[in-house]
Amino acid sequence: MDFSDILASSIHDIKNSLGMILNNLDDLITSPENHIKDPRQTRLLQDEARRVNSNLIQLLALYKLGHAELVVHVAEYNLEDFLDEVIADNQAVCNALDIQLDQSCAPDLSGYFDSELVRSVLDNAIGNARRYAKSRILLSADHENDGLVIRVEDDGTGFPARFIGRLDPTHPLQQGEGAGRTKLGHYFSAQIASLHKTSDHQGYIQLKNGHQLSGGCLELWLP
Amino acid sequence: MSREERAASIILRGVENTRMPAGLLSKTYLVIDDFPDMRAAIRSIIRSIGATQVDQARDGKEAIDLMQKTRYDIILCDYNLGPGKDGQQILEEARYRQLIGVDTIFVMITAENTRDMVMGAVEHIPDSYLSKPFTKELLQKRLEKLYARKADLQTVNKALMAKNYNAAIAELDRLISTNPKNLSELLKLKAETCITTSRYDDAKEIYDQVLDAREIPWARLGLGKVQFYKTDYPQARETFEQLIAQDPNLILAYDWLAKTQSALKEFTVAEKTLQTAVKLSPRGLKRQQLLGDLALGNGDSEQAEIAYEHAVTLAKNSVLNHPALFAGLAKSKSANNKHTEALKVIADIGKKFQGSDEAAFYVASTTALVKHSQGDTEGAQEAMHAAEAAMKDLGARAQDHLFALEMATTYSELDETDKAAALLHQTIANNHDEHECLAQIVQICSKAGIEYDAEKAIREIRQHVVKTNNAGVRLIKQGDFDAAITLLREAAEEMPANKTINLNVAKAIIMKMEQAGATSEDILAVRHYVERVQGLAPGDWRVADILLRLRQLAPKASGE
Numbered sequence: 015m016d017f018s019d020i021l022a023s024s025i026h027d028i029k030n031s032l033g034m035i036l037n038n039l040d041d042l043i044t045s046p047e048n049h050i051k052d053p054r055q056t057r058l059l060q061d062e063a064r065r066v067n068s069n070l071i072q073l074l075a076l077y078k079l080g081h082a083e084l085v086v087h088v089a090e091y092n093l094e095d096f097l098d099e100v101i102a103d104n105q106a107v108c109n110a111l112d113i114q115l116d117q118s119c120a121p122d123l124s125g126y127f128d129s130e131l132v133r134s135v136l137d138n139a140i141g142n143a144r145r146y147a148k149s150r151i152l153l154s155a156d157h158e159n160d161g162l163v164i165r166v167e168d169d170g171t172g173f174p175a176r177f178i179g180r181l182d183p184t185h186p187l188q189q190g191e192g193a194g195r196t197k198l199g200h201y202f203s204a205q206i207a208s209l210h211k212t213s214d215h216q217g218y219i220q221l222k223n224g225h226q227l228s229g230g231c232l233e234l235w236l237p
Numbered sequence: 238m239s240r241e242e243r244a245a246s247i248i249l250r251g252v253e254n255t256r257m258p259a260g261l262l263s264k265t266y267l268v269i270d271d272f273p274d275m276r277a278a279i280r281s282i283i284r285s286i287g288a289t290q291v292d293q294a295r296d297g298k299e300a301i302d303l304m305q306k307t308r309y310d311i312i313l314c315d316y317n318l319g320p321g322k323d324g325q326q327i328l329e330e331a332r333y334r335q336l337i338g339v340d341t342i343f344v345m346i347t348a349e350n351t352r353d354m355v356m357g358a359v360e361h362i363p364d365s366y367l368s369k370p371f372t373k374e375l376l377q378k379r380l381e382k383l384y385a386r387k388a389d390l391q392t393v394n395k396a397l398m399a400k401n402y403n404a405a406i407a408e409l410d411r412l413i414s415t416n417p418k419n420l421s422e423l424l425k426l427k428a429e430t431c432i433t434t435s436r437y438d439d440a441k442e443i444y445d446q447v448l449d450a451r452e453i454p455w456a457r458l459g460l461g462k463v464q465f466y467k468t469d470y471p472q473a474r475e476t477f478e479q480l481i482a483q484d485p486n487l488i489l490a491y492d493w494l495a496k497t498q499s500a501l502k503e504f505t506v507a508e509k510t511l512q513t514a515v516k517l518s519p520r521g522l523k524r525q526q527l528l529g530d531l532a533l534g535n536g537d538s539e540q541a542e543i544a545y546e547h548a549v550t551l552a553k554n555s556v557l558n559h560p561a562l563f564a565g566l567a568k569s570k571s572a573n574n575k576h577t578e579a580l581k582v583i584a585d586i587g588k589k590f591q592g593s594d595e596a597a598f599y600v601a602s603t604t605a606l607v608k609h610s611q612g613d614t615e616g617a618q619e620a621m622h623a624a625e626a627a628m629k630d631l632g633a634r635a636q637d638h639l640f641a642l643e644m645a646t647t648y649s650e651l652d653e654t655d656k657a658a659a660l661l662h663q664t665i666a667n668n669h670d671e672h673e674c675l676a677q678i679v680q681i682c683s684k685a686g687i688e689y690d691a692e693k694a695i696r697e698i699r700q701h702v703v704k705t706n707n708a709g710v711r712l713i714k715q716g717d718f719d720a721a722i723t724l725l726r727e728a729a730e731e732m733p734a735n736k737t738i739n740l741n742v743a744k745a746i747i748m749k750m751e752q753a754g755a756t757s758e759d760i761l762a763v764r765h766y767v768e769r770v771q772g773l774a775p776g777d778w779r780v781a782d783i784l785l786r787l788r789q790l791a792p793k794a795s796g797e
Contacts, residue, residue: 029369030370033278033370034275036370036372037278037282040282040373041278041281064372088484090422090453092419094418095382098382099378099382102372102374103372121418122417212452213452
């Protein structure tokens with residue numbers, strides 16, 4: 015057993031513990047018998063635990079990718095339903111931060127992807143956007159240029175110029191000098207995007223500024 | 238906003254978030270997880286949504302026991318439950334024993350390390366997968382969507398459960414015409430229903446239409462199935478090979494490719510295909526069994542032993558456990574010169590399936606083979622006679638081609654070639670349009686080298702049956718129902734276990750009654766032929782169609 019295998023198996027354990035922490039936190043917050051002085055603190059606690067969790071998911075996915083064990087389960091999903099779930103998952107913490115989180119998407123739009131992997135990409139993008147957004151994060155999905163694009167944008171100051179453009183899945187860690195977890199997140203997202211491919215198209219991540227909102231916009235393009 | 242105001246708004250929004258469709262609150266829930274903490278956590282999430290009827294089970298046994306008492310609406314089941322059944326086996330057993338129906342929402346909860354195993358499942362796919370850990374909000378949203386989807390399909394599902402396929406298709410057409418957001422789910426369901434009822438051209442039309450817009454695996458796979466059922470095997474093979482080239486992880490495509498290769502009598506290639514498939518997804522019981530069967534037939538007894546070992550282990554907690562798996566394991570062990578181990582496996586059959594006639598038959602037939610390989614001619618003869626007696630005890634079930642082929646194999650190994658040939662001949666007559674069974678017969682004959690030209694016999698018998706059928710249809714068209722019925726009845730007595738012929742007699746009598754009115758004698762006759770077919774294949778859709786027509790003719794007399 016090499017170190018990465020040990021790491022991978024510990025991650026499962028840590029994830030289970032985190033699951034329990036998250037569930038108990040939820041009980042703590044929602045139980046009417048508890049009088050928590052500052053509910054915002056518990057929300058942020060919950061949010062940090064979920065950040066750890068999503069980081070672990072990314073690590074595990076990247077580990078599997080390195081061992082050629084990552085299997086992509088592509089299925090068809092209705093985008094409105096899917097984005098509804100992503101929003102439900104992230105709503106509480108955005109509320110706590112006073113950030114409005116919503117989506118716009120045609121009700122009959124559907125796409126083909128691995129829901130768990132794409133969910134991680136979007137959770138990660140929302141986690142980023144939350145740190146830069148002034149008051150709003152917008153999720154949207156559309157059918158454009160023969161492909162599906164899912165966007166996560168905010169009304170903050172936008173990405174620094176050196177980030178703009180298509181992320182290269184082979185060397186994204188060299189791009190930019192952002193915080194460590196942003197870089198890992200971008201690397202992960204670019205990898206996941208590129209795993210979605212058809213015979214003549216491949217998914218990718220593109221960063222830009224000022225799409226519908228004024229701030230940064232992460233685009234996940236899927237074939 | 239002050240801190241207090243913000244807190245209040247959070248709580249308010251929280252309340253708003255937990256507003257669920259009223260229907261979901263009154264449902265009965267079952268939570269299955271081996272960790273008490275996890276069970277309690279999931280239960281408290283469901284309770285916080287507002288539902289009150291939440292039961293819990295810690296393992297498969299407890300879950301199945303509870304399902305026998307209560308018909309649950311929503312089941313949340315962890316895949317990994319420690320020793321005993323896993324979540325997939327619970328789902329399998331619950332559906333197999335009809336403890337849950339298509340209207341039940343079954344959510345499989347997975348962890349990262351079990352996700353691939355679960356998603357490789359072929360049959361019995363849950364309504365949804367949920368990765369641990371999940372938030373309350375996600376579960377809530379998921380249940381809302383699943384509930385809405387089931388509500389949408391309520392009429393369709395009711396019709397499907399009643400096997401009223403025409404009504405199901407009519408309702409699906411109505412839903413499809415409203416251009417809903419789950420359009421492709423509806424199209425897929427409609428195409429599958431068309432395949433179930435042998436309306437292959439209708440199914441093909443749907444798949445072609447979907448594929449025109451985009452290359453979509455389920456539609457391409459469906460197209461391959463249509464090609465297979467229409468016996469266009471070379472085309473089907475190409476389709477499944479193309480699917481695998483596009484996505485080497487698409488397990489279903491391997492299963493269908495192997496089926497197609499077997500139908501083309503390419504048994505060695507079919508074995509290779511399944512070898513690749515079990516490497517990708519080793520937990521499929523039927524796949525392992527099929528691989529064992531193929532390998533044993535190909536004389537690849539080492540591969541056969543491995544596959545049957547897997548199958549027997551997987552079947553341990555499964556409702557699909559069957560003496561044939563042990564018989565296969567014993568035969569392959571014996572072929573590998575492990576006769577003592579083989580006899581031990583056979584002894585296990587008797588223990589595992591006490592009092593089962595089928596098990597008694599497999600014990601005897603397999604013992605005969607093992608003793609024969611050991612050179613114990615007397616013991617082998619004795620066991621063979623026991624197998625013949627056990628076959629008699631099976632009554633009408635002995636006509637099932639599984640038993641007939643098992644017995645024929647035993648005969649041919651023990652050099653009783655005349656008996657083997659006679660039994661195979663009868664089996665061909667009973668299954669003239671079941672291509673997989675016919676392919677197996679060819680394989681048995683070529684392996685045993687018996688003096689029986691199976692391919693020629695199949696051709697002749699098929700011609701004979703088709704000729705009789707056509708003559709019957711012609712007489713019906715001419716309005717001479719009595720002559721048609723007499724002709725088809727004669728054929729049915731000649732081939733009492735031929736489903737198609739029995740159903741054709743029943744249909745001819747029904748058409749006569751639709752023209753000339755129902756008589757109790759005719760109704761009894763229809764029921765006689767229908768029961769024959771039901772005894773052989775309880776799920777045959779053609780039976781449901783005939784019973785429906787019978788009900789329309791004579792609502793009371795049909796006794797349904």
